[in-house]
Amino acid sequence: MSKPAIGFIGLGIMGRPMAGHMQAAGYPLTVVNFDPPLPENLLQAGAVVCQSNREVAEKSDIIIIMVPDTPDVEKVLFNEDGVANGLSAGKLVIDMSSISPNATVEFAQKINALGCDYLDAPVSGGEPKAISGELTIMVGGPEAAFERALPVFETMGTTITLIGERNGDGQVCKVANQIIVGCSVQAAAEALLFASKAGADPRKVHEALMGGAARSVILENHARRMLDRNFEQTFRVELQRKDLGLAVEACREMGMVLPNATTAWQLLNACEANGDLNADAISVLKVLERMANHTLEA
Amino acid sequence: MSKPAIGFIGLGIMGRPMAGHMQAAGYPLTVVNFDPPLPENLLQAGAVVCQSNREVAEKSDIIIIMVPDTPDVEKVLFNEDGVANGLSAGKLVIDMSSISPNATVEFAQKINALGCDYLDAPVSGGEPKAISGELTIMVGGPEAAFERALPVFETMGTTITLIGERNGDGQVCKVANQIIVGCSVQAAAEALLFASKAGADPRKVHEALMGGAARSVILENHARRMLDRNFEQTFRVELQRKDLGLAVEACREMGMVLPNATTAWQLLNACEANGDLNADAISVLKVLERMANHTLEA
Numbered sequence: 001m002s003k004p005a006i007g008f009i010g011l012g013i014m015g016r017p018m019a020g021h022m023q024a025a026g027y028p029l030t031v032v033n034f035d036p037p038l039p040e041n042l043l044q045a046g047a048v049v050c051q052s053n054r055e056v057a058e059k060s061d062i063i064i065i066m067v068p069d070t071p072d073v074e075k076v077l078f079n080e081d082g083v084a085n086g087l088s089a090g091k092l093v094i095d096m097s098s099i100s101p102n103a104t105v106e107f108a109q110k111i112n113a114l115g116c117d118y119l120d121a122p123v124s125g126g127e128p129k130a131i132s133g134e135l136t137i138m139v140g141g142p143e144a145a146f147e148r149a150l151p152v153f154e155t156m157g158t159t160i161t162l163i164g165e166r167n168g169d170g171q172v173c174k175v176a177n178q179i180i181v182g183c184s185v186q187a188a189a190e191a192l193l194f195a196s197k198a199g200a201d202p203r204k205v206h207e208a209l210m211g212g213a214a215r216s217v218i219l220e221n222h223a224r225r226m227l228d229r230n231f232e233q234t235f236r237v238e239l240q241r242k243d244l245g246l247a248v249e250a251c252r253e254m255g256m257v258l259p260n261a262t263t264a265w266q267l268l269n270a271c272e273a274n275g276d277l278n279a280d281a282i283s284v285l286k287v288l289e290r291m292a293n294h295t296l297e298a
Numbered sequence: 299m300s301k302p303a304i305g306f307i308g309l310g311i312m313g314r315p316m317a318g319h320m321q322a323a324g325y326p327l328t329v330v331n332f333d334p335p336l337p338e339n340l341l342q343a344g345a346v347v348c349q350s351n352r353e354v355a356e357k358s359d360i361i362i363i364m365v366p367d368t369p370d371v372e373k374v375l376f377n378e379d380g381v382a383n384g385l386s387a388g389k390l391v392i393d394m395s396s397i398s399p400n401a402t403v404e405f406a407q408k409i410n411a412l413g414c415d416y417l418d419a420p421v422s423g424g425e426p427k428a429i430s431g432e433l434t435i436m437v438g439g440p441e442a443a444f445e446r447a448l449p450v451f452e453t454m455g456t457t458i459t460l461i462g463e464r465n466g467d468g469q470v471c472k473v474a475n476q477i478i479v480g481c482s483v484q485a486a487a488e489a490l491l492f493a494s495k496a497g498a499d500p501r502k503v504h505e506a507l508m509g510g511a512a513r514s515v516i517l518e519n520h521a522r523r524m525l526d527r528n529f530e531q532t533f534r535v536e537l538q539r540k541d542l543g544l545a546v547e548a549c550r551e552m553g554m555v556l557p558n559a560t561t562a563w564q565l566l567n568a569c570e571a572n573g574d575l576n577a578d579a580i581s582v583l584k585v586l587e588r589m590a591n592h593t594l595e596a
Contacts, residue, residue, distance in 0.1 A: 101496060124510040124511050124512070125510055125511060126511070136506060136507075136509045136510030136511075138503075138506045140498075158509070159506065159509025159510060161502060161505055161506035161509070162502075163498055163499065163502045163503060163506060164497075164498050164499055164502065166497065166498075168496075168497075169497070169498045169499075169502075172492070172493050172496040172497070172498040172503070173493060173498060173502070173503045173506050173507070175492065175493075175496075176489035176490065176492055176493040176498075176503050176507065177489070177506075177507050177510060177511070177512050179485055179488050179489040179492060180482075180485045180486060180489045180507065180512040180514075180517065181511050181512055183481055183482070183484075183485035183488075183558065184478075184481070184482060184485060184512070184514065186481075186557075186558045187477055187478045187481035187482060187485070187558055187559070188478060190477050190481075190556040190557075190558055190559050191474035191475070191477040191478045192474065193554075193556075194470070194473065194474055194477060194545060194548070194549070194554070194556060194559075195470050195471060195473075195474040197552050197554055198399060198466075198470040198473075198548060198552060199462075199464065199466075199467070199470070200438075200461055200462050200464075200467045200470040200471060200474075201461065201462055201467075204459060204460075204461045204462065204467075204471070205436075205461060205470070205471045205474050207459055208434060208436045208457065208459035208461060208471050208475075209471070209474065209475050209478065211434045211456070211457025211459070212422040212423055212434030212457060212475060212515075213422050213423060213424070213434075213475070213479050213515050213516065213519075214422070214475050214478040214479055214482070214515070214516075215514065215515045216478075216482065216513065216514030216515065216516070216517075217510075217511050217512070217513045217514065218511065218512075218514070219478065219514075221511075247492060250492070250496060251492070254495050254496060254590075255590075255591075256491075256492070256495055256589065256590035256592065257589050257590070258488040258491075258492060258586070259484075259488075259561050259564075259565055260481065260484045260485055260488055260558065260561055260562060260565075261485070261488050261492075263557050263558055263561040264558060266557075267557055267558075288556070291554065291555050292552075292553075292554035292555070293553075294554065
């Protein structure tokens with residue numbers, strides 16, 4: 001049985017390796033010509049280049065979207081030359097971007113009305129896990145559509161969970177993930193800067209903390225990069241702020257308050273004042289450093 | 299060579315198993331009669347009972363203190379019948395309580411003036427790790443004193459780190475640990491409650507999050523107890539609030555601000571309003587639940 005044709009829209013630092021994994025697994029790949037720059041390796045391996053998102057939808061069985069934010073997904077789907085205008089019944093649209101859970105519900109309803117299934121399937125793990133094909137994928141949508149997509153997901157990720165059969169459940173899970181990640185990055189930065197300002201060796205503190213209840217993926221990876229002052233981008237401040245903003249926005253819609261997530265979200269605004277909006281999310285350390293008039297010495 | 303005699307002051311839920319491990323390893327143990335209730339197993343194994351902390355200090359080579367807060371340590375050391383009045387040159391005082399780093403510097407100076415060494419050696423891991431002898435021990439003080447204490451520490455802990463040769467460095471590390479632990483418990487509570495209020499299954503969300511960048515000891519253990527609504531005490535709200543209060547107090551002394559730690563500290567005040575000051579620290583979930591008028595359904 002030949003594999004379904006995949007249309008992939010959004011060849012950014014995440015999308016490029018993700019599309020590459022699908023192509024390497026034998027899925028015919030269709031991309032769009034204004035997704036810059038079209039990666040040479042995808043073209044050489046036979047990716048078909050279309051002139052519009054509509055044309056991608058026409059030529060594919062499964063259309064995958066991986067763009068930065070809610071308005072980007074809306075444009076890709078519903079612009080005049082958008083995906084919706086190229087769909088026919090039976091196709092499957094998968095949004096792997098991290099966007100608003102509520103907007104996702106609306107988008108899915110419109111796609112369903114065209115006789116197509118919709119999955120929201122945001123990912124966690126950043127560029128390193130996109131490259132290694134070890135993403136965490138959190139999925140919302142009908143189980144049958146999930147089963148149809150699973151072999152495709154398995155080319156890109158290792159922890160693949162159907163959170164619920166309601167569209168939006170995947171995005172809700174991703175927002176929950178980002179609440180923890182965003183708060184944890186800042187807690188690690190605060191802990192190490194506190195220790196350093198108090199005169200202790202932050203590397204020794206990090207070593208001790210990794211042996212106890214404070215141990216986490218964030219303390220292992222992000223805090224180590226803070227100690228090394230390695231601010232090379234793995235995940236942009238701008239995207240972390242956007243994700244915590246999705247939490248705050250959804251809180252307002254639902255009538256609930258998350259004081260810790262809100263504090264973390266606010267602090268990311270000061271990264272912009274520092275000119276670090278496009279730097280790695282650990283740059284929030286520099287905001288704390290400026291407030292403390294102290295640099296983490298490691 | 300016979301093992302040094304240990305005086306142990308503070309036989310609470312942490313101190314009892316810690317003293318038991320030392321005694322089981324062959325250290326002669328001295329305790330004080332008003333440390334209620336004196337555990338039968340320690341007495342049957344030959345623990346000597348003294349009438350005052352001063353007498354414990356007179357009869358021991360190494361005096362270990364494990365009490366709740368800074369004023370408690372001060373009383374144990376410097377009251378009329380306190381440890382300081384029973385010390386003679388060459389003895390070693392080890393404070394394993396979690397208290398103020400700055401007060402620790404003062405206490406150590408006074409003990410040093412009597413010709414004795416002082417180590418601050420707070421622990422992490424709570425009652426379960428105290429019982430299993432797998433505590434994380436964070437030590438500040440002279441390396442020679444650390445080497446002298448190490449065999450004793452090894453009866454109680456598995457990750458034992460000399461953070462620095464300055465007294466107070468161990469307490470600084472413990473405060474850093476509690477910043478991460480306190481913030482992480484609340485981030486986990488916020489993430490799960492958010493997902494639940496948004497209609498997703500928090501157990502599925504937890505499962506997915508454990509596979510990615512949000513994974514941590516806190517998400518594994520504390521969040522699982524939140525899902526099970528198991529509020530059985532492992533570490534009291536009151537102590538977590540005290541520890542974050544140490545961070546906030548030290549911040550004021552040093553002239554720095556930690557917005558995330560401060561938010562987490564403040565929220566613990568509402569646990570008191572809920573009547574949960576003596577409940578487990580995960581009870582902060584109930585504060586968030588009341589604010590959201592929603593209970594985490596798992």
